[in-house]
Amino acid sequence: MKSTHYPTFPLGADDFIRYRHFIHIAHACKFFSEGKNGRFEMRVLISRHKHSEELDSYNLAFGVWDEECQDLDDMIEIKNGDSDVILATVGTQALKFLQENPNAGLYAQGSTTSRTRLYQREISKVIDYLPPDLKILGAIEGGEPDVIEFxxxxxxxGFLLTKK
Structure with missing residues (x-):
């Protein structure tokens, strides 16, 4: 199964001025969602806090770029009819990052419970087609253990992606 995804364009730390003082940006790109409600600039940001002691632990964030605020908006719902393509694009970037950083752990969580469930459903749809060396763990709030294989x-x- 091959998902359609949008072309991406690399970004640097200067494209995230308000973030660069407190996070290390390991990977960033932009792409454009195009659909029934127009064209929206989306950004993917893989980062870790500069003072984190866990040097191989990264956060995966994405959302609509708010040019005025110079910030990612991960709460907006654009309802452009292309959420599967957006998620495939973000997933492709996550896989690329892990390929280039095989010792990294990449954590992702939706900005709302319903978004986390959406990501879970999308992972379930494609899990059999993902690279065999990819490990996906799921976080369970208050669970024992608190992280299990997806x-x-x-x-x-939330979800933790690593290479096996």
Whole structure:
């Protein structure tokens, strides 16, 4: 199964001026969502806090770029009819980052519970087609253990992607 995704364009730390003082930007790019409600600049940001002791732990963020605020808006719903293409584009960037940084752990969580569930459903759809050396763990709030291997039908509060 091959997902359609948008072409991406690399970005640097200068494209995230308000972030660069407190996070290390490891990977960033932009792409454009195009659909029934127009064209929106989207950005993907893989980063870690500059003072983090866990040097191989990264956060995956994405959202609509707010030019006026110079910030990612991960709460807006553009309802452009292309969420599957957006998520495939973000997923492609995550896989690329892990390929280039095989010791990294990449954490992702939706900005809302419903978005986290959406990401979970999309992962469930493509999990059988992902590279065999990719490991996806699911975080369970208050669970024992608190992180388990991803499995369909379990509600997770976030996801950790690593290479096996």
């Amino acid at each position: 499995c369909k039908g379990t509600n997770f509060s």
